[in-house]
Amino acid sequence: MSAIFDEKIRKVAAEPALQRKVYAATGRLMDHRRQAVTEAALPDYQELRARAHELKKHTLEHLDHYLEQFAASVERNGGQVIFCETGDEVADFLTGLSERRGARLLVKSKSMTSEEIDLNERLERRQLEAVETDLGEFIVQMTGERPYHIVAPAMHLSRHDVADLFTAKLGVPREEVIEAQTMIARRVLREKFLQADIGISGANFLVADSGAVVLVENEGNARLTTSAPPVHVAVAGIEKLIPRAQDLAVFLKLLGRSATGQALTSYTSILSGPRREGELDGPEEFYVVLLDGGRSKLLADAEKRQSLYCIRCGACLNHCPVYRKIGGHSFPWVYSGPIGAILTPQFQGPLHEPGLPFASSLCGACAEVCPVKIDIPKILLELRAEVKEAETRAGANRLERLAFQMWAWAMTHPAVYELGGVLAAAALAGQEEYVRELPGLVNAGPAKAWASQRDVPAPAAQSFRDWWRQRRGGRA
Amino acid sequence: MPARVSLFVTCLVDQLFPKVGIAMVEVLERLGYRVDFPEAQTCCGQPAFNSGYWAEARAVAGHFLDTFRACDYVVAPSGSCIAMVTRHYHDLFAGDPARQAEAARLADRVWEFSRFLLEVARVEDVGARFDGVVTYHDSCHALRELGIKEGPRRLLQQVRGLELREMEIAEECCGFGGTFSVKFPEVSGGMARTKIDSILRTGAQTVVSIDSSCLMQLEGTLRRAGAPVRTLHLAEVLARR
């Protein structure tokens, strides 16, 4: 792995308080989800997962068709669709739009896609103020850091951290009570909502047959972002398409439950275009920006394409014992957790962070809870092979490859394997079954890494095969 | 004429934990099976496969297929090795239909030990006695890839004198994950320590699992923490009288 990744992980390992916080917060989300998908609460849970997987599979296999259908539907409703290959194009569009409208202030509801393309930074460089309105994102924006978790962006911060931030950035008297902190944010952001020139949202789903943008939230900031300002721009990856409005019956039953254990979140908005004749509120202009941003590259791989089925529920993060130990900021890109581990190498290349696909024990807890049944462990295994192939081509990590080649040679030549076992036993077998430390020369590399955390099993004085032979009266 | 069972003891058991293999032999013979040990066996290839070295893994997996080709039943004290053979050999041998076919044929004949007892031997009570409080750890590969959860518990419940107590996080990964344990030692160690906290809260003196790799991780961590709890493979418990 890269030194940066190693360093980040060590840093978190040295912060037990943070680790406990993350472990507890994700544990609570796990509990919420569990009670929402019991046999009693959702008897068709497994069937719904299978359906959701099939619907996403179908949509992505025919994505060009559904993109065209979606665009036609949006346009029919009086909106506009903007296709963008890159983040730059998205920023260009928004700048152009802002100029045309004389806009300076933009409000944003949660959009991981916009994080992916560093949209806020790009806008700021063009003198546009973009304010995050989701409470967690609003707080995190003040720290200059990335969101910690897809669903709980400020999971790593305490009320004291929030008090510090609000005093420093908002100039308000110090407030430690969480409810009061929330009301401060409400007051500050309400002004922004009402003054903003443009509201930028993401999209949980894009519905092809109706040209609708579906937003799922609990706070109401997405509703305000898309209802108060005169212009609404939804920025979404092309993979967000679903074929029909009626397919929401499958997806909406899975999203809330998988994310936070809610049958439905406080607000589900199905938005299709600018305000109609006679409506007195809602945006006058409606745009959907469809971002490729490298997704078409992932589409090309029939096996790993399922990585794009993700509906961003966060369940895999919550259930991942590794995420629960290293937290969201240890990951190299905007997407963390198991989904981040499979998306990042596919978007950024296998050598961007070669250690990432290996930062997993392959326990499979993620795949068990993924509402769209992405086979994350299988994809991690394939990505590991890709990393090794890339390293071989780049001439990196030669020693490791050599070690495995020797290992494979030993494992295909039983006599060599046995000899290795005999030598190890002779060197290391002793009275104890486990030893605390390894002698001198052996205390290096993987052996040393093992011993740094736990006692080391000593080779048995007599291997099983030796026992077998003796007992069976074979070669003495 | 008792049915013939071939042991795949796994490299870990062969070299580090032979008692597990010995215990398996005892239990199987007690049940009337004729046990053999194809001596050419080494490894299923999982370490290389999990590390991204698929060519090397294929070589070792091919050797496995050759070693066990003629066996009626292959029984192993490991969920992860059985999962490797039954669920991953197919992908590993992509582009080699001959090997894929062999792997498919063998997949029907390889068994994790507890599943063999329950579904082939059709026994729950093997006549074992073990006095003490035990807690069971669900090995991830066995649990999620092979669906093994209730079986080992049923076998343990039939052991005379044994009290089975569930830990809160039985299904959480112990943190071994093969080379993960040495590539990410702090994380692996952290996961193990979380697990042993839960184990210690049960008051059990022994942790039982069906995978020696998990047991190695847990026992190494328990000893490092100075805890008196020890680990036993299910086979070792079932072999006790």
Add this chain to the structure above:
Amino acid sequence: MSRERVLGNVRRALGRAPGQAVAPLPEPRLRIAPTPLGERLRVMRTAIERLGGKFYEAASPQDACRYVAERLAGAEAVASNAPLLAECGITALPNVRAGWTDPADLREACARAPFGITCADFALADTGTVVLLTSREEFRLPSLLPPCHLAVIPRERILSGLDELLAREPLPVESRSAMVLITGPSRTGDIEQILVRGVHGPGEIHLIVV
């Protein structure tokens, strides 16, 4: 043109030609369990109360009006232009204003008023959800800006759940700009996972069935 480039990227990745046919999709999965109204009312009450919302089954339109009047206690309220609200007499209550024609006017009132009163196009019993469709009569802001939302629901519009809604209203949204499913008060757990209600949307919601 970016559109053609993106579509081209996608087609190339999938090995598809422009206009190529699409494999058939299975029918949408919609499971509707028919339940009697009494059952639906009971389920809805349980659902919304569990979320911290209030549920009131009015004996008559006048009774609904009385309930609203008690909540308002004379305070300012923005009512939507839904005819049902006028029929119940709600729009005649002191300090309740309806009959909106000007967007700026509506917005300013919603930003100021402590109460927003709307009708509901549908309700979903199993989740305690109120469904609002935008139109000349129903707007977005009255159920969003004021800290308390009162929703008057005609009982014949109470559906069993989401599947029934999607089966009935294939999607409303060609002629309307929005359909919003409101399930309880606005909430967040973003700070230390402590639940706080009313962060951006209303912290208080009343479902009044007539």
